Amino acid sequence: MTTKPSSTSSNANVDINNINLAGLSIAEGIRDSPVCIIVLGMAGSGKTTFTRSLIEHAQAQFNPYVVNLDPACREVPYAAHIDIRDTVNYREVMKQYQLGPNGGIVTALNMFTTKMPKFAELVRRAGERGHKWCIIDTPGQIEVFTWSASGSIITEGLATMFPTIVVYVMDVVRSSCPTTFMSNMLYACSILYKTRLPFLIALNKIDLKDCSFVQEWMTDFEVFQDALEEEHSYVNNLTRTMSLTLDTFYENLITCGVSAKTGIGFATLMTHILDCVTEYNRDYKPVYEKMRLQRIAEQETTPQPVDNVDEAGTAVPMGLDISDPKTNSENSVYLMAPSLVPVQMDADEELETDAKSKAEEQNFQSFVQSHLTAQQNKRDKQQRDQQAQNP
Numbered sequence: 529m530t531t532k533p534s535s536t537s538s539n540a541n542v543d544i545n546n547i548n549l550a551g552l553s554i555a556e557g558i559r560d561s562p563v564c565i566i567v568l569g570m571a572g573s574g575k576t577t578f579t580r581s582l583i584e585h586a587q588a589q590f591n592p593y594v595v596n597l598d599p600a601c602r603e604v605p606y607a608a609h610i611d612i613r614d615t616v617n618y619r620e621v622m623k624q625y626q627l628g629p630n631g632g633i634v635t636a637l638n639m640f641t642t643k644m645p646k647f648a649e650l651v652r653r654a655g656e657r658g659h660k661w662c663i664i665d666t667p668g669q670i671e672v673f674t675w676s677a678s679g680s681i682i683t684e685g686l687a688t689m690f691p692t693i694v695v696y697v698m699d700v701v702r703s704s705c706p707t708t709f710m711s712n713m714l715y716a717c718s719i720l721y722k723t724r725l726p727f728l729i730a731l732n733k734i735d736l737k738d739c740s741f742v743q744e745w746m747t748d749f750e751v752f753q754d755a756l757e758e759e760h761s762y763v764n765n766l767t768r769t770m771s772l773t774l775d776t777f778y779e780n781l782i783t784c785g786v787s788a789k790t791g792i793g794f795a796t797l798m799t800h801i802l803d804c805v806t807e808y809n810r811d812y813k814p815v816y817e818k819m820r821l822q823r824i825a826e827q828e829t830t831p832q833p834v835d836n837v838d839e840a841g842t843a844v845p846m847g848l849d850i851s852d853p854k855t856n857s858e859n860s861v862y863l864m865a866p867s868l869v870p871v872q873m874d875a876d877e878e879l880e881t882d883a884k885s886k887a888e889e890q891n892f893q894s895f896v897q898s899h900l901t902a903q904q905n906k907r908d909k910q911q912r913d914q915q916a917q918n919p
């Protein structure tokens with residue numbers, strides 16, 4: 529179970545369903561804080577461990593606000609201020625919509641995204657309370673976040689309100705195979721072009737393997753070709769061609785070796801993060817600001833629907849009378865601040881899981897018992913038969 533942070537008592541009196549979203553008005557410009565750091569990476573690259581380490585290193589200076597967006601993880605090793613698992617019950621989603629694990633994660637993320645304004649408002653308030661960074665851990669299945677509508681809504685939504693950067697965590701041990709390295713790079717490249725945000729690659733697990741070979745492969749095409757020669761794979765030709773294409777991508781890329789486990793490299797990583805924030809403010813903020821002003825101008829010139837009619841009339845319910853389910857009711861989707869999380873929910877779930885595993889255990893034990901009894905009976909019978917034959 530997630531450990532709830534003690535420092536979040538400032539959320540204690542917030543009725544999350546009545547959050548006033550006025551602070552997020554389009555009339556407001558991009559705020560200076562918190563800086564949103566979205567942690568992405570392939571399954572097992574070390575995102576969660578990295579998030580924990582980054583929180584520890586940034587605690588004193590940046591007092592990070594922490595968000596877990598992985599609905600499927602069983603445990604997170606850090607205290608999350610917002611945890612998607614408090615908002616959407618991933619297992620229930622799978623059960624109700626008859627989905628597999630990936631479909632469950634996508635749907636849970638979609639449900640969470642319906643509360644994006646409230647999420648953004650909580651982040652905004654965190655900034656006002658002195659959280660200078662907001663670190664966001666994402667689901668293990670990277671494509672679920674990067675190629676889903678909800679992933680884009682969350683990333684773009686944050687980037688239009690707060691300085692936002694992407695940290696791509698890459699496992700150096702697994703990337704020592706040139707083909708895997710190339711797959712990782714293609715992924716990183718596609719995310720860079722999709723999000724168009726300042727991008728930093730954290731070469732993780734350098735306590736196990738030095739990352740200089742990755743940096744060499746990125747800067748020296750011939751060294752990478754030599755490494756490819758040694759690997760006999762049917763995708764070699766494809767990889768060779770792609771490495772040429774990615775040359776320009778590498779030029780603008782910042783990499784930094786770290787070990788999320790031991791903490792090596794985090795001091796340098798943090799200076800790179802600050803450089804990325806400067807880059808956001810220099811290159812990205814003016815673009816978003818321009819878009820915001822255009823949007824305000826459009827809103828001012830577009831007549832509001834109600835202006836075109838003589839009288840408002842009487843509203844009637846539309847087809848299904850859709851309204852938000854009550855908080856804490858079954859199937860509800862609501863954004864929860866940690867202090868409002870009903871303990872009941874987890875306890876119920878645990879009880880149900882316990883009951884299930886007890887029943888499974890009993891079934892298994894009775895199966896074993898009946899099997900043993902049957903074997904014993906068989907042996908007894910054999911013995912009796914033998915005694916009957918040789919009295």
Ligand SMILES: Nc1nc2c(ncn2[C@@H]2O[C@H](COP(=O)(O)OP(=O)(O)OP(=O)(O)O)[C@@H](O)[C@H]2O)c(=O)[nH]1
Binds near residue numbers: 667
């Ligand atoms: N030696 C070493 N192991 C690490 C490091 N970072 C992570 N690990 C290990 O790598 C494994 C995966 O780490 P996680 O942090 O769970 O990775 P993840 O990307 O969040 O995993 P998913 O969310 O399941 O995709 C764990 O066994 C970690 O202990 C590191 O820097 N060094």
